Amino acid sequence: MILLGSLVNGIAIVFGSLLGAVLRNISEQMKDTVTKGIGLGVLVLGIQMAFKTSSFIVIIISLCLGAMLGEAIGIEDKMNDFGLKLEKRYAKPGSNFAEGFVTASLIFLIGSMGIIGAIESGVANNHQTLFTKAVMDGFMSIMLTATLGVGVLFSAVPVFLYQGVIAVSASVLMRYIPKELLDLLMGEISAIGGLMIFAIGLNITGICKIRVSNYLPGILILIGIITVQYYL
Template sequence: MALLGTIVNALLIIIGVIVGSFLSKIPESMKDTVMKGIGLTVMVLGLSMGIKSNNFLIVIICIVFGAILGELMDLDGKLNTLGTWLEKKIGGNGTSNISQAFVTATLIFVIGAMAVIGALDSGIRGDHQVLYTKGMIDGFTAAILTTTLGIGVIFSSVPVFIYQGLIALFATQINKLVPEALLDSFIMELTAVGGIMIFAIGMNLIGILKIKVANLLPGLLITAIIVPILYFL
C-alpha cells in the first residue's frame, strides 16, 4: 500500500498534537521560556538546511520573487483570516494564532529530504521505514509545538498527507521521468529555500522580528520551476 507510510506519518502528528494539548496547561513563564527554546532550535535547524544549497543565487531568487508573489496575494492576511474563522468554529474566542501554528508546523514537517525520499520509497518499493521514522520525529515535534502554539498544529497533518501522498502515488512515474541528478538538485535547493523560511519562523518565535513567513511560501513553487530550467540549460 503506497500510502501507508504517509497515513502513519499524518496520524502520528495528530497523536502528537493530542498529547501536547494535555501538556499545554503550564505556567506562562515556563511556556515563554519553552517557546524561546523552540525558537532557537528552529533557527539552528533552518540555518543548517539553508546552507545546503549548491547555488545560493537560486535561494535568493526564490525568496525574493516568492515574497513579491506572497505580498501581492496577501497569503499571510488570508491565512490569519482563515485561522480566526477556524478558531471560532472549534469553540475558541478567535484570538489564538492558528495560522502561525499551521505554517510553522507545515514547513517543519514538509520541507526536507525525508519527506521526498520517504514518499518515493513508499511508492516505488513499498518500504515505509523512512516515513515511519519521520512520523515519530514529527509526532514528538508536534507535541512540543502544541504546548506553545496551540491546537492549530493539527492542521499541518493535511498538507503533509497531500504532499507526501501525491509523491508516493506518482513515485514510479517520477522515478522514470525525472533524472536522478535533477531530483537530487531539486531536493537540495528546496531544502535550502525552506530552511530560510524555517529560520524566519524561529526569529518570530523568539520575538526578534515579525516576518510574514506565509508570504514567502510561493518561493517553494518558484524553486520547482527554476531548478529544472537551470538543469536542462
C-alpha cells in the first residue's frame, strides 16, 4: 500500500494532538519551557540539514527567489486565512487556532525526511522512514497542541496529502530520473528545508517572527536550477 506511511504519519499527529488537548491544563511555565525546548531542537535539526548542501550560493538564490514569489502570491496570508476559517468553525473565539495549524503544518511538512520517506513509499513500498517520522511528529504534536491548541490536529490533512502526492508521483516518475540527479536533489532539498526549519525554530522560541510559508516556492526553484545544471 503506497499511502500506508503517509496515513500512519497523519494518524500519529491526530492522536498526539488529542493527547495534547487533554494535557492543556499543565502549567504555562511548563508549556513555555517544553515548547522552547522543541524550538531549540528544531534549530539544531535545521542547522544539521542546512550543511548537507554542496552549494550555498544556489540555496540562497533559490530561497530569495522563492521568498519573492511567495510574498507576491501571499502564501503565508492564504494559509493563515484558511486556518482562520477553520478556527471560526471549530475553535473558540480568541484562540490561536490559525497559528497552531500553520506552525504545525510547516514543521511537519518541511524537511527531507518527509520527501525521502514518501519517495521510498512510492518507489520501493518501504515505509520505515515515514514510520519514524510519525513517531517524531506524534510526540511534537502533543506539546504543540498543549501550547497552540487544536489547530495542530488539522495539520494532519496537509501532511497526508503532501506526502501522499509525492509517494504516488514517485511511483510513476522516479523510474525516469537518473539516480545521480535524484541523490543530488535530495541533498539540496534537505539543505534548503533545513534553513526553513531553522527559521521555524526561531519562531517557536520567540526570538523573531519569520514568514516561513513564503519561502516554500524556493524548493521548486531549487529543483529547477539543480536539474538544469545536471543536464548542462
